[in-house]
Amino acid sequence: MSDVILQAEGLSKSFLSGERTLEVLRGVDLSVEAGQSVSICGESGSGKSTLLHALAGLDAIDEGELLWDGSTDTGAERRGRFLGMVFQSFYLIPELTAFDNILMAARMLGRVGKPERDRAASLLDRVGLVERADHVPAKLSGGERQRVAVARALMNQPRLILADEPTGNLDEHTGEAVIALLLELSQETQTALVLVTHNKGHALKTDRQVLMQEGRLIDSNSGH
Amino acid sequence: MPWSLYLALKQLFPSGKRFPFFTAISVLGVMLGVALLIVSISVMGGFGREIKRMIVDTQGDVQVRARGYLTNPDEVLAVLETAPDVIGVSPFAEGVVMLEHNSKPAFPALQGVDIDRINDVIPLDDYIRTGSLDLLDDDSVILSSRLAYSIGARIGSFVEVYSPLLLEKMKADEVMLPRELEVVGIMEIGHQSLDSSLVLVTIRRMQELYGLGEGVHGFSLKIEEGVDPDMAARRLNTILPDVAPHAFARSWMDSNQDFLFVVQLEKNMIFFLLIFIIVVAAFSVTSSLLIAVVRKTREIGLLGAMGGKPRDVAMCFCWQALIIGMTGTIGGVGLGYFVLHFRNDIIATFTKLTGSEEALVRFYEFSNLPAHLSDQDFWLIVGLAITISTLAGILPAWRAARLQPVEALRSE
Ligand SMILES: Nc1ncnc2c1ncn2[C@@H]1O[C@H](COP(=O)(O)OP(=O)(O)OP(=O)(O)O)[C@@H](O)[C@H]1O
Numbered sequence: 001m002s003d004v005i006l007q008a009e010g011l012s013k014s015f016l017s018g019e020r021t022l023e024v025l026r027g028v029d030l031s032v033e034a035g036q037s038v039s040i041c042g043e044s045g046s047g048k049s050t051l052l053h054a055l056a057g058l059d060a061i062d063e064g065e066l067l068w069d070g071s072t073d074t075g076a077e078r079r080g081r082f083l084g085m086v087f088q089s090f091y092l093i094p095e096l097t098a099f100d101n102i103l104m105a106a107r108m109l110g111r112v113g114k115p116e117r118d119r120a121a122s123l124l125d126r127v128g129l130v131e132r133a134d135h136v137p138a139k140l141s142g143g144e145r146q147r148v149a150v151a152r153a154l155m156n157q158p159r160l161i162l163a164d165e166p167t168g169n170l171d172e173h174t175g176e177a178v179i180a181l182l183l184e185l186s187q188e189t190q191t192a193l194v195l196v197t198h199n200k201g202h203a204l205k206t207d208r209q210v211l212m213q214e215g216r217l218i219d220s221n222s223g224h
Numbered sequence: 225m226p227w228s229l230y231l232a233l234k235q236l237f238p239s240g241k242r243f244p245f246f247t248a249i250s251v252l253g254v255m256l257g258v259a260l261l262i263v264s265i266s267v268m269g270g271f272g273r274e275i276k277r278m279i280v281d282t283q284g285d286v287q288v289r290a291r292g293y294l295t296n297p298d299e300v301l302a303v304l305e306t307a308p309d310v311i312g313v314s315p316f317a318e319g320v321v322m323l324e325h326n327s328k329p330a331f332p333a334l335q336g337v338d339i340d341r342i343n344d345v346i347p348l349d350d351y352i353r354t355g356s357l358d359l360l361d362d363d364s365v366i367l368s369s370r371l372a373y374s375i376g377a378r379i380g381s382f383v384e385v386y387s388p389l390l391l392e393k394m395k396a397d398e399v400m401l402p403r404e405l406e407v408v409g410i411m412e413i414g415h416q417s418l419d420s421s422l423v424l425v426t427i428r429r430m431q432e433l434y435g436l437g438e439g440v441h442g443f444s445l446k447i448e449e450g451v452d453p454d455m456a457a458r459r460l461n462t463i464l465p466d467v468a469p470h471a472f473a474r475s476w477m478d479s480n481q482d483f484l485f486v487v488q489l490e491k492n493m494i495f496f497l498l499i500f501i502i503v504v505a506a507f508s509v510t511s512s513l514l515i516a517v518v519r520k521t522r523e524i525g526l527l528g529a530m531g532g533k534p535r536d537v538a539m540c541f542c543w544q545a546l547i548i549g550m551t552g553t554i555g556g557v558g559l560g561y562f563v564l565h566f567r568n569d570i571i572a573t574f575t576k577l578t579g580s581e582e583a584l585v586r587f588y589e590f591s592n593l594p595a596h597l598s599d600q601d602f603w604l605i606v607g608l609a610i611t612i613s614t615l616a617g618i619l620p621a622w623r624a625a626r627l628q629p630v631e632a633l634r635s636e
């Protein structure tokens with residue numbers, strides 16, 4: 001028996017742009033189990049980022065139901081504990097060192113004791129950046145920054161990671177490494193992963209592949 | 225420590241940056257404003273206190289004056305001495321005379337004082353530079369320093385005194401010789417107009433010069449420490465009519481009301497004008513924080529994605545303004561006191577450079593720049609500076625709180 005971590009049913013979202021409404025999500029169904037990884041592909045502008053933001057509870061949805069671990073509470077208070085996010089352009093806080101950026105996730109929940117520091121240190125070790133602990137983002141390469149962002153997303157031991165084109169700003173080889181790291185870490189910690197990507201190769205590494213098309217998700221049955 | 229405070233500190237003093245320019249410039253603005261306020265208000269307060277000291281030290285806390293003069297000084301003295309709160313009473317007679325030394329005339333105000341009593345009311349001894357008050361008798365005089373200098377008199381010199389009465393008699397063709405008085409002391413109060421016009425004689429000599437007989441013009445009184453001179457004067461006025469129907473007691477504040485009002489008004493105006501420096505500094509804090517909000521749009525979005533509430537994001541900017549305000553205020557107080565400490569050296573250097581030393585003394589009537597900051601003024605400055613600069617954070621905080629995380633994250 002595996003439990004469902006993320007459950008979305010009939011998510012709809014439209015934007016008003018000028019005179020006309022743009023229906024971006026038209027009834028998206030998605031369910032992700034603990035430890036499962038799902039990749040979402042789709043054309044640019046098909047609504048992948050919009051969906052991810054909706055799943056994160058950051059953007060209000062017009063219709064549909066969203067459950068986090070069976071609960072409808074998708075507020076800010078719970079978000080920091082329940083999920084971690086990774087973005088295309090890293091979004092590290094430039095004034096903080098790599099270590100403090102990772103610890104920031106715990107800080108925002110009001111927890112910065114010895115266990116949190118130890119965990120941040122071990123995550124830094126896990127993403128191979130022990131030597132860079134005291135470096136600010138400006139002194140890190142793109143790949144290193146994204147590794148810090150991955151570590152930060154995992155800091156609070158979330159049940160779910162939402163990654164929006166995490167390799168979009170990285171070269172082929174570095175991107176490869178970051179995806180491997182994401183998959184490995186989520187596997188290890190039984191964290192569910194939703195990965196938006198344009199890269200077919202990366203998509204194939206996840207447990208399940210879905211396609212975003214005309215505002216809906218289509219299971220593109222992996223077929224192996 | 226709430227994360228908003230942590231982040232605020234980190235944004236003002238980022239890791240790995242030796243000197244945070246943004247912060248330094250914002251802090252400097254507030255600091256200069258506070259320092260300027262501290263210095264100006266201290267100097268104004270110093271003037272105010274110096275003026276008060278001079279008034280009290282030459283008039284006493286309360287003066288009883290009669291219309292014309294009092295013909296029964298002993299009776300009035302007895303009543304005043306036993307009045308509540310009064311700890312010293314000294315009679316005086318005063319008037320303008322012509323004074324001459326080596327054919328150099330001057331027209332000072334002669335003060336006739338009772339040398340046995342005057343020190344109970346006014347610390348005259350403290351102001352005698354050379355000579356002594358004890359040497360003052362009916363045939364001698366104590367001159368103020370500038371007056372002595374201008375007529376070229378020194379200890380042991382003789383000055384000739386012509387009173388109006390004497391001149392009257394001369395007009396009536398009586399042959400009258402001026403009084404020859406020996407200079408036995410030079411005093412200095414520290415205020416130019418007093419130091420160039422005040423002359424002390426015994427009250428008996430003054431009575432004789434002005435033809436007062438036994439009469440006096442009034443009494444200077446010293447009031448118990450901590451008792452409001454206005455209150456004391458009011459109480460005296462209830463008992464005075466019995467002995468001296470034409471006499472009236474007034475506190476030093478009351479008799480110098482107009483003057484003190486101007487001093488207070490000047491101080492308030494300066495305060496009002498200088499506080500705008502802090503307001504302007506606060507505007508620059510607002511603008512640099514607003515720029516920070518725009519610059520950090522995506523990080524603000526990220527904070528939302530990490531579970532940060534808009535209220536905490538707003539707090540982060542309020543903290544920054546508060547920290548800038550506090551640092552600036554503390555720095556400003558430090559700088560202000562530093563300048564005050566070296567104020568006389570600074571002025572000396574400045575006047576030496578511009579050659580305006582004399583003008584300073586003549587214009588401001590003080591030989592040293594006085595400074596005094598009351599606790600009340602100090603806390604008012606500190607409180608206002610911190611409040612104003614904290615208010616500077618409200619607009620940026622509001623902007624930051626209004627940013628939708630999704631919009632912020634989208635703004636690539
Ligand atoms: N706030 C908004 N107002 C109006 N239109 C919006 C808004 N946000 C998104 N859209 C529109 O919604 C559509 C989906 O955008 P979204 O960013 O989700 O696409 P995407 O699949 O992530 O594309 P990409 O692969 O390029 O990142 C786009 O056409 C976009 O213009």
Ligand SMILES: [Mg+2]
Nearest residue numbers: 048049050164
């Ligand atoms: Mg996108």
